Amino acid sequence: MSFCKRVAIAAGAILIASGLAQPSLAQKADLAAESARIIALSRAGQYREALPLAQAMVARLEATANKRDLAAALTNLGQVLASLGRDAEAELIYKRAISLYEAALGLDSVEIAPALNNLAALYQRQQRYAEAEPLFVRALAIREKALGSSHPDVGQALNNLATLYERQDRHRDAEPLFKRALVIYRKAAGNDSAPVATLLNNLGQLTKSDGRFDEAEPLIRQSLAIREKLLGADHPDVARSLNNLADLKQRQQRYDDAEPLFVRALAIRERALGPDHPDAVTALNNLAGLYLAAGRNTDALRLIDRAVARGQAQSKVALPVLFAAGRDGGMPAGQAFDAAIDVVQRSAQSQAAAAVDKLAVRLAAGNDRLAELVRKDQDLAAANDALDKSLIAAVSRPAGQRDLAAEARDKARLAAIIAERAGLRATLAREFPDYAALSNPLPLKLAEIQPLLAGDEALVAFAAVDDRSFVLAITRDRFDWRQVPVGTDGLARDVMRFRRGLAPGALQDGGDPSALFDLAVAHALYRTLLQPVDALIKDKRSLLIVPSGPLTALPFHLLVTEPPAAPVPGNVAGYRDAAWLLRRHAVAVLPSLGSLKALRGGPGGDRGGRPMIGFGDPVFDPALAAGPRRSATKQAARSIATLAYTEFWRGAGVDRSQLARALAQLPDTADELNAVASDLGAPASDLHLGTDASESTVKHTPLADYRIVYFATHGLVAGDVKGLAEPSLALSIPASPSALDDGLLTASEVAQLKLNADFVVLSACNTIAGDKPGAEALSGLARAFVYAGARALLVTHWAVDSAAATRLMTDTFHRLKEHPTIGRSEALRQAMLALLDDRSSPANAYPSVWAPFVLLGETEMR
CATH class of the missing domain: 3.30.420 (Nucleotidyltransferase; domain 5)
Structure with a gap:
């Protein structure tokens, strides 16, 4: 999706109500005042201040029998939590509010609509579109039934649903809804109102994406004219419209017409928000992209140089510009290459951020020095986000309502927070270099990478x-x-x-x-x-x-x-x-x-002293933990392929009843673990099978004592895992899940393990990718194991043939035991080639049999 399309959707969010429900506390003046205070703080972006007030209101109402007021307070609390990025908590709060509303008022009460809308908006932000759609549809139906088809709240609901469809490129579904909303708002607010400007912009962006440029241009121009009239020439929303119009001109290859529009949009954003603000950075990259499209590589390089120096270059523009500069002599080839690998690394870092964020939340719950620093960093990040939102709201007010002195103070406070956070990160890098390397790795330069490579690599x-x-x-x-x-x-x-x-x-x-x-x-x-x-x-x-x-x-x-x-x-x-x-x-x-660098930059260290610990054949359905039903299920499962499951994530966790029904038992993994353990000389007491293959066992075992840590189970890491779903390993699901043991060993939990392992093996897991491959899954789980102390991982690209997996693993480890200097990747290579070249069965030559494993991490034994 292009940036300009994202702008259109962001503009559409103007019509999505904050969803802060005003509780019906007419006879309770103190609670009414608190509710008003929460709403005012939230609208000002002061979420940290609003949170304890919202929590206190919920706590006071918990003791009452008034489900309606409690539901309204919960809706307010959920909105504050969502604004702070605490989506898992917000989702549960919204669901509870909806349930209370339904119990108190029935299924079709209009008071339920804000909570439905908020939960849908949360899912939409997480790209959980299939879950968001029925909620938006229900909110629309409730409002139409209660308020009539011409009410402004119906227009808002239409825009919400249309924006969801637009994000999925479902233009035929979105367009009539946008048009209906436009008619409603023209009647309710007038032709020159802000909601009309937003809907004109959204329709213009949609028709532009469809290549209907003649229809798109007048719509975008009307939106721009309304915004300039209402907001003034230097308003950030005007910059948004300018950018969208410029993008239209660029798509038509009318580069001379597009340039002044992009230049003006950049100037507005830099002046209003500062040159380092994400919106200003995007505008800079947009202008560079125009110069690239127009063949003006020198002008494009000038802007990309600025963006690279600040760590702000976007890969889709920067890499083509840098490649052309290195090829054509616009800059020295080595300098262009260094800049390119900087851009590549920063892009990859943002893709893997979700697992790191979850780890930070877990670490912050501790009471040691690292927890203290992580909590401080989280507080600064939240303050930065809240102040940034407040500043955007301030500079977006009409000229006559702006407080320039207050804006200047906010900018100064924002700069101070950024500086303080930079100092804190320096402290983390000095005192906890492993965590710093995981959470905020500095990009390596060519001169740092090359010495880490061997001559034959x-x-x-x-x-x-x-x-x-x-x-x-x-x-x-x-x-x-x-x-x-x-x-x-x-x-x-x-x-x-x-x-x-x-x-x-x-x-x-x-x-x-x-x-x-x-x-x-x-x-x-x-x-x-x-x-x-x-x-x-x-x-x-x-x-x-x-x-x-x-x-x-x-x-x-x-x-x-x-x-x-x-x-x-x-x-x-x-x-x-x-x-x-x-x-x-x-x-x-x-x-x-x-x-x-993380794998090779430090000393090798001593390995664990014991050969191997293994976890396999877990029990996914507690009802089958013992007896003939488990035996029969195990036998049936031998013909079922091992799959990866991301669709079972539901907000804060997984629908475990559904997961238990869907995950096939893996009886052959017990045979695999026994065979590998026998070859390595590992005692049976170090194999944890059945119900013993649990999170509790993993977390309570001194894993650092083992050279090989072996998981033979399903992996829930395939695909572009969105929202709060973490890459995970499925272990035995307990009858009564708890925070310690819920059956899923997530990436953030992995990172808190203490390992000293040459190998972590993730066998029979489909642990790299499925139908929707994404870097987050690969990076998130792998980085977590590396952070925990693994030097290398063996992972699978598809569900493995059990007999082949046993042979490949035992052969790989046997070769390393006999010839430890050949290295991990070479030992795996020789084992795969030995199976491929084994003519005892023609099937051995087929790649799904001999090639499922890949080494991830350090190749050499150090």
């Missing part, structure tokens, strides 16, 4: 943007980068085609050749992704891959380096002779460029 990183991608290759003494004419959507389609035929059972799908792995597709992807830098990497024994976006779902070792022979129907053994990349390189994946 090459590192290859990828960055995909809208219509193109970049591959960046680094060795100990050289570097190169190339532009690839395939963007994020194209790569996603290619990866999906590539993964066809890799699921277990593909060989048994009736022998349909189209259902099998396609070697030609694997070779085409090799030509796209690695052949452009082949001169740099082809002679290196080891490849370190840093994927992004759709490429997190790509098992790179299955790329094919030479054109394959024409397939022979039914000849599965023909896969054995393909030119697999694995035959040329040992391949490992890094969750980020910065993780290379």
Whole structure:
């Protein structure tokens, strides 16, 4: 989605009511005054001040029998919590408020609508669109029934639902709703009102996205004219309209018309909000994007230089500009490359932020020095956000209502908070470098990366943007980068085609050749992704891959380096002779460029003294914990593929009853763990199976004593996990879940474990990606294990064949025991090739059998 489309949606949010419900406390003047105070503080962006008041009001009303007043107070509290980013708590509060309203007033009371709208808006922000839609639809139906089809609140509800559809590119559903809302607001507020300006803008953005430029331009111009008339020429909302009109001109390749509009929008935002504000940064990148599109690379580079220096460059603009500058001599090649890897790392950091945020919440609950610093950082971040919202609201007032002195004080306070937070981060980096490296890693420069690489290693990183991608290759003494004419959507389609035929059972799908792995597709992807830098990497024994976006779902070792022979129907053994990349390189994946320093930058340290601890065959349904029902279920489960499940997340956690029904038991994982433990000499007492494969066991066991920590279970990490859903491992679900043990070991809980492991194995998990691959899943769980003390992880790209998994793991660890200097990735490579080349069964040559595992993290034994 382009920035300009996001602007349209943000503008639409003007019509989404704050949802702060005024409790019916007419006879209780003190509570009425408190409610008014909460609403006033919230509207001013002073959420930290509003929170204790909202909590106190709820506490006072809990003791009463007045469900209606309590529901209203809960709605207010939920809104404050959501504004502070505490979505998990807000969701539960909203749900409780809705339930109380229904009990007190019935299902169709108009008083329920704000709580429905607030919960829907929370889901929408988390991109949980399927859950948001019925809530918005219900709120609209309630308001139409209670207020009539022409009431302004109905217009608001129409806009809410239309904006949801717009975010999903459901333009045919959104457009008639926007038009209905526009008619309502023109009648209720007048043709020159702010809501009319917002709806005209939204319709203009929608028609522009559809390529209906002749329809879009008058709509956007009308919106701009209304805003200038109501708000003045220097209002931030005017800058929004200017940007949207400029984007229209750019899409029409009318670059000379677009430039003054973008320039003016940038000037307004920098003047009103400061040059470092996110809105001003976006405006700067938009102008640079215009210059890039117009072929004015020198002008674009001037702006991108500013953005890179501040850590504010957006990859979709910056990378093409820097690539052109390095190629054409606009800046030294090494300088352009350094700037590019800075942009790539900052982008990846933002994608993995969710897991880090959840870890910070957990750490802040402690009572040690780290907890104190993390809490202080959270308080400063909240104060920064609240003050920023207050400042935006202040500068958005009409000129005659603005308090310039107060705005200046707010800007000074904001600058002071930013400076204080920078000092705090320096303290964290000094006292707790591991946490600082996880939570706020500084991008590595080329000169820092190259010494970390061995002479026979090459590192290859990828960055995909809208219509193109970049591959960046680094060795100990050289570097190169190339532009690839395939963007994020194209790569996603290619990866999906590539993964066809890799699921277990593909060989048994009736022998349909189209259902099998396609070697030609694997070779085409090799030509796209690695052949452009082949001169740099082809002679290196080891490849370190840093994927992004759709490429997190790509098992790179299955790329094919030479054109394959024409397939022979039914000849599965023909896969054995393909030119697999694995035959040329040992391949490992890094969750980020910065993780290379975290893994290699410090001393190796002593390993754990005991060989292995394992957790497997967990019990997902407590009712099946023992007896014949569990035995029968185990037997049936042997034919069920292991899958990843993200759809079971529900706000603060998981619908565990649904999860228990859906997760297949994994009886073969017990066999796998026993076989690996036997080969490594691990005693049976270090294997935790069935109900003992639980969070409680994991958290109470001294894991740092073990060189290998082995999880054989489902992984809930595939896909672009949104909202509060964390990448997790599914363990035995207890009959009475608690905060300590709810059956899911999340990334933030993993990061609090104490490990000293050469390997963490995540087997039979589908632990990298599923149908909707996303970098967050890969980075979140991997970074958590690295932070906890794992040097490397073995993870799977698809559900594994149990017998093959046992053989691959035992062979890998046996090779490392016999030859520890060969390194982890090489040991895995040899084990996979041994299975591939085993002619005792033709099926051994098929890639879903021999290639599910990938090494993530440090390749060498140190």
